[in-house]
Amino acid sequence: MNYIKIAAITVLAVVVLLLGALAWMRFGPVRRSAPVEAETNTSISLPEPDRTDGLPLNAALEARRSIRDFDEVALTLEEIGQLLWAAQGITDPRGFRTAPSAGALFPLEVYLVAGNVEDLAAGVYHYDPSAHALTPIVEGDVRSALAAASLGQSSVADGAAVFVLAAEYERTTRRYGGRGEIYVHIEVGHAGQNIYLQAASLELGTVAIGAFEPDRINELLGLPEAFVPLYVMPVGHPAN
Numbered sequence: 001m002n003y004i005k006i007a008a009i010t011v012l013a014v015v016v017l018l019l020g021a022l023a024w025m026r027f028g029p030v031r032r033s034a035p036v037e038a039e040t041n042t043s044i045s046l047p048e049p050d051r052t053d054g055l056p057l058n059a060a061l062e063a064r065r066s067i068r069d070f071d072e073v074a075l076t077l078e079e080i081g082q083l084l085w086a087a088q089g090i091t092d093p094r095g096f097r098t099a100p101s102a103g104a105l106f107p108l109e110v111y112l113v114a115g116n117v118e119d120l121a122a123g124v125y126h127y128d129p130s131a132h133a134l135t136p137i138v139e140g141d142v143r144s145a146l147a148a149a150s151l152g153q154s155s156v157a158d159g160a161a162v163f164v165l166a167a168e169y170e171r172t173t174r175r176y177g178g179r180g181e182i183y184v185h186i187e188v189g190h191a192g193q194n195i196y197l198q199a200a201s202l203e204l205g206t207v208a209i210g211a212f213e214p215d216r217i218n219e220l221l222g223l224p225e226a227f228v229p230l231y232v233m234p235v236g237h238p239a240n
């Protein structure tokens, strides 16, 4: 009799532990694979973004156009910071951002491929929204290689800088299952549109590019395997 009781209690305890573990996996804190190496003191602080001024919204909506031809004028660090803030900047003490995110799970990571930016060495950088800072990942100008990975689209090589929006799907799918994939795709559209509108506000040009080879981009930018690049957006001064 005692044996039966002990066995029953053991089975119950195992079931409770298993259910607890499953609940933790589904609803516990979001695990993020490090987007890059841990943030280090090599982080580059960006100028504080302008949170109030700029082109009126309706004027930015009216001006937004896909621009594929750029001149050789460099972008400033202020412009880069403003564009990154528009894409994924934090605008609320709870960590909420300029773009909405299903369940506030924030699956997107923004990478900057700098080529012709004042006071910023050519290279690949990761944007840290909470510090509003850049972490260097790869040294050197990889815009031409990125253009080659984007089916040879010259706009990617010609932009002074290129913004790459990547996602770690698991942050969203672990809560929302297959529907989470749709959410991630919707979210990158929000962030991409924010870059478009910010570029219009700064009188810069950009184009949202979806035609590229993701694996080549992962390799080039040193992205973790779980990250999938979804948008490539070159930015520069429109050619006259």
Ligand SMILES: Cc1cc2nc3c(=O)[nH]c(=O)nc-3n(C[C@H](O)[C@H](O)[C@H](O)COP(=O)(O)O)c2cc1C
Pocket: 064, 065, 066, 067, 068, 153, 207, 208, 209, 210, 211, 212
């Ligand atoms: C999902 C998506 C993928 C796109 N991919 C490319 C692309 O690979 N290359 C490109 O030059 N434009 C690309 N575009 C931009 C469209 O060509 C552009 O939005 C369209 O021609 C309308 O022009 P507009 O943006 O000026 O209104 C893409 C747009 C979207 C929404």
